[in-house]
Amino acid sequence: MLEYVRQFINQHIELTEEEFQKLASKLQLVSFDKKTRLVEIGEVSTIFYFVLKGISRRYFYRGKQEVITHLIKEGGMMGSVISFITGEPSRYILETIEPVTAYALSKQDLDELFLSNKKWEKFGRKIITPFFLQVEYQILNNIRYSTKERFVNFMKQNPELVMRVPQKYLASYLEIQPETFSRLKHLMVKEK
Amino acid sequence: MNMAFADIDPILFDYAQRYLGRFMPISREELIELLQYCEIRKFDKRTVIVHEGEVDNYLNLVVKGLIRKYLPVRKNEVILQLATEGHVVQSEISFLTRKPSMVVLETLEPTILLSLTYDKMEEALDKFPKGERLGRMILYGMFIKKDENRYNRLSKSTRQRFFDYIDHHPHMLQRVPQKYLASYLQIKPETFSRLKALLSKRQK
Secondary structure, three states, rough: HHHHHHHHHOOOOOOOOOHHHOOOOOOOEEEEEEOOOEOOOOOOEEEEEEEEEEEEEEEEEEEOEEEEEEEEEEEEEEHHHHHHHOOOOOOOEEEOOOOOOEEEEEEEHHHHHOOOOHHHHHHHHHHHHHHHHHHHHHHHHHOOOOHHHHHHHHHOOHHHHHHOOOOOHHHHOOOOOOHHHHHHHHHHHHHH | OOOOHHHHHHHHHHHHHHHHHOOOOOOHHHHHHHOOOEEEEEEEOEEEEEEEEEEEOOOEEEEEEEEEEEEOOOOOOEEEEEEEEOOOEEEEEEEHHHHOHHHHHHOOEOOOOOEEEHHHHHHHHOOOOOOHHHHHHHHHHHHHHHHHHHHHHOOOOOHHHHHHHHHHOOOHHHOOHHHHHHHHHHHHHHHHHHHHHHHHHHHH
16 A cells, blocks of 8 residues: 555655655554544644545535535545644645545654655655645636536546535535536536 | 846845745845845836746746736636735746646736746755755745635635735735726625725725
């Protein structure tokens, strides 16, 4: 399973065998039931996860409505990342949708790595960069594309999530009204 | 042009030290060394510095002036950032992925930037002793701001967005045309005028 983590960390930064072993010695294998909250709003997040199995979501509340900003599956990294890097209370809830298995890295261990060698500073930058880009892509795509385009693009790019994630969560993630989402789904089936 | 320390205006030097100090404490000597990798770029107002479709090659710190970053969409444009002194501004996706920019950067005032090209950044990350740390802190800083921005857009009401922004950036009403502020805050121009009228009442 560590081999799998090595592969997907390699997409972001190349580590030598020695560096990877050093990282691996800090990783802790953890498992959660479905619908487990890993981070609550107001809690300081101190764990960053490399996901081996299962899907999770990150969301906040607008009034009583859940707004999902992130869906994470195997091969992804997750956390309430802003809270993790700033040490401030989380604005988001991180919650599993399916049973999840992951490797956990604590902030304390990561901070120690930062101090030990500047390669780890680079690691810290490279693993956060995808989160940064994702926020920007979401902002731009929500402006550039119509509701229908967003729906179609997502369906094409994430067939797995479509199968595994409840429809209301997908609608929330795409910022589409649930009724509109159902209508678009029917249309898409017809067009096939 | 890259600069020798002697060429740097002392006022610019102080600004650079103060603004970079937000990310990480930086000594005078360190800044002198770091500036060897940087360029000072000066632009007139209303100059497009990154066009749509062009790969953005610069990471910029605004030393003086004002830049708007916007997304052209159909016949319209949506403003994503109004960057003033001390802000980092660039076409982030383009710079980091080396792909053509979807957004446009344009100065609204005469502007001075402390800029780093992609290649010089890579060099500084490698050779400048605290380069990797500073690079990480700048990225984290940009990410924290962007996430906050998105959170505010999604979670706050129009009215709340307006008042929070004006409270935190009172000078922007004077510096930026109203239609740009409305676009940035995603508020319809008519609503913006109405809220602005409320503002003067509130101050009395």
